Amino acid sequence: ATTSATSSSSAPASASKVAQVNSIVSSGRSIAKQVMASGNKENARLAKNYDKYLAEVANSARGARTDAEMDRLIKQASQTKAYLVFLQRQSSQGQ
Numbered sequence: 001a002t003t004s005a006t007s008s009s010s011a012p013a014s015a016s017k018v019a020q021v022n023s024i025v026s027s028g029r030s031i032a033k034q035v036m037a038s039g040n041k042e043n044a045r046l047a048k049n050y051d052k053y054l055a056e057v058a059n060s061a062r063g064a065r066t067d068a069e070m071d072r073l074i075k076q077a078s079q080t081k082a083y084l085v086f087l088q089r090q091s092s093q094g095q
């Protein structure tokens with residue numbers, strides 16, 4: 001049996017995955033800024049930390065070489081954005 005020389009885990013990072021990470025990070029950081037400005041100190045503190053984390057994800061994406069790495073970063077960025085959406089909703093309900 002022969003195996004393919006390139007598997008999906010070692011394929012170079014595709015432009016679409018890079019764009020997907022950048023989009024998630026950008027929208028997540030935008031939400032973080034809204035939460036930070038909301039006036040809820042605890043949520044603002046959490047949002048600031050999530051914003052820093054998303055900046056780290058974006059930085060990691062610049063060095064990612066494979067689609068597998070990009071998939072991991074997409075998952076991390078999506079989870080972080082989901083937390084921020086929760087904080088945004090919580091902050092807007094508290095006003």
